[in-house]
């Protein structure tokens with residue numbers, strides 16, 4: 606599917622790594638001006654883009670869990686560009702803990718980045734998105750709909766993000782808001798499961814349980830994101846797009 610986002614302004618949170626970086630690169634390749642934001646400024650500055658596209662790549666530090674940072678970042682976008690065509694709420698992290706182990710700090714951190722931040726970013730971006738007829742894509746997770754050990758807080762935040770997406774559609778119908786539920790995608794976030802050869806073994810085991818027999822690639826989620834922001838999805842709003850190689854279907858099959 607060919608995408609053309611020439612002249613469009615897109616803001617991606619968590620754009621220095623993994624899925625966010627793949628999304629930001631795909632938008633850049635499709636002609637957009639990309640405001641690539643992340644809390645990890647060094648990683649963001651280390652991202653190399655083609656010289657011919659460099660003036661459309663705007664890297665900015667933004668803590669997606671901070672209301673002050675979000676407000677300041679959106680005000681900057683408005684003053685710099687006067688508009689925004691797409692907001693991609695992608696920033697994330699995972700702290701695997703059983704409910705018995707859950708610490709208040711881990712709850713606050715995950716809640717702030719995974720749910721509060723997307724809510725505040727959507728609120729702050731909405732006036733620009735309503736004027737441009739733009740789109741929001743929230744990156745949730747299949748954790749929102751399956752039980753995964755140690756994911757209680759993460760899952761609850763992601764389930765909240767799925768629900769919030771529907772409220773965005775109800776209260777702001779001019780902006781198409783959709784949510785993607787990725788499955789197991791091979792990015793640095795999987796280090797929450799382990800390191801080195803132990804992690805590689807976990808990935809092989811996971812792949813064996815996925816109907817498509819491989820982990821997802823960050824670009825699998827990027828393609829879905831561009832589709833949802835494009836004219837090909839002009840009538841798609843409030844969709845929950847599962848991109849998981851079939852994991853959810855297998856889970857149901859085994860129940």
Ligand SMILES: NC(=O)c1ccc[n+]([C@@H]2O[C@H](COP(=O)([O-])OP(=O)(O)OC[C@H]3O[C@@H](n4cnc5c(N)ncnc54)[C@H](O)[C@@H]3O)[C@@H](O)[C@H]2O)c1
Nearest residue numbers: 619622623624644668669695696697746787789790792794
């Ligand atoms: N990889 C998977 O298997 C998977 C599955 C389902 C959902 N997701 C979701 O996809 C999104 C991207 O994850 P990923 O797999 O690319 O992980 P990743 O670790 O590769 O990238 C996450 C990025 O978010 C950034 N980030 C973390 N906290 C931030 C903050 N407060 N403000 C701004 N940026 C912040 C990190 O610096 C990093 O660059 C996350 O929301 C994650 O929950 C990932």
